[in-house]
Amino acid sequence: MQNILISLILGILIGCTFKFSDRMKKINGSSQYLGIIILLFAIGITIGMNRSLLGNLKEIGGISLVFAILTSLFSIILVFFMSRLVLKRRNN
Known part of the structure; x- marks a missing residue:
């Protein structure tokens, strides 16, 4: 965990300190994409090597779907009410 935090902080410091050319930004973006792949x-x-996970994939998928739907729904509701509150204050 420490390695991850150190890498993240080091990356932030380098990103804030140095100005990169458009070419370097493109190379950085490509390397990030490759890393994600x-x-x-x-x-x-x-996941493929974990047999118990594969057996429970249907249940995990159902739980994930419910979580995604509820998260999206409550985010929309929160944004709706917060935007009404902000717009109401702005108009006054």
Whole structure:
């Protein structure tokens, strides 16, 4: 966990300190994309090797779907009420 936090902080410091050219930003974006692809591939391998997880995939999928729907629904409701509150204050 420490390695992750150190890497994140180091990246933030480098990003704030140095100005990168458009070419370097493009290279950085491509390397991030490649890293995400490798990470997803490794996660897929881990899931494929876990037989108990594969057996419970239907249940996990159902729970994930309910979680995603409820999270989206309550986010929409919260944004609706907060925007009405902000717009009401702005008009006064």
